[in-house]
Amino acid sequence: MLDMIAVNIAFPAVGADFRSASTTELSWVLNAYTIVLAALLVRRSGGWPTRSVGGALS
Template identity: 95%
Template sequence: MTTPSSKAQGSGVPAPDAAPAPDPAPGTPTSDAVDAADTPDAASGRRRWLVLAVASAAQFLAVLDMIAVNIAFPAIGADFRSASTAELSWVLNAYTIVLAALLVPAGRLADAIGGRRSFLTGIALFGLASLACGAAPGLASLACGAAPGSAR
């Protein structure tokens, strides 16, 4: 036997005794919002922010490296007193030219081996080169006859 409310539910019309759910207060999480955090779209959004953060950090390292060359410019000029400022500016130009010249081959390499692998390889090489530059002896220690890497 069917009741009037079951007939109404079967026909797609809400039962007269069913009250609509009240709207939650603004800022109150609903069960739909809580479930949305676990969906693949939310994970994709977090991944996008992570990729942005990593790419931004890598760009910051490249800019920081150029700033370091600019800061070292007076010290380079002091070590090479016979060079004019125009000649010394080639230190900055050489850095920029080499960086620009390697962009296309690096892009081709990324196409061949994959973006993630080439990015991680580039970051590792950058880190190793930075460590090598930091550990390199200064010109003053070489000019005084000290062996490279020896402490004075």
């Protein structure tokens, strides 16, 4: 969670560095970071929560 707070705080500074990029284009950077972070956290935890509890995946 702390990583996402840092990225959100840095978002205006990134926008200032890339003046030609629109807010929509910059939001892709934020979305990509969130997806990669979530994928790494799921992989680190050993899988989806239903697998660790023993439930079936649908």
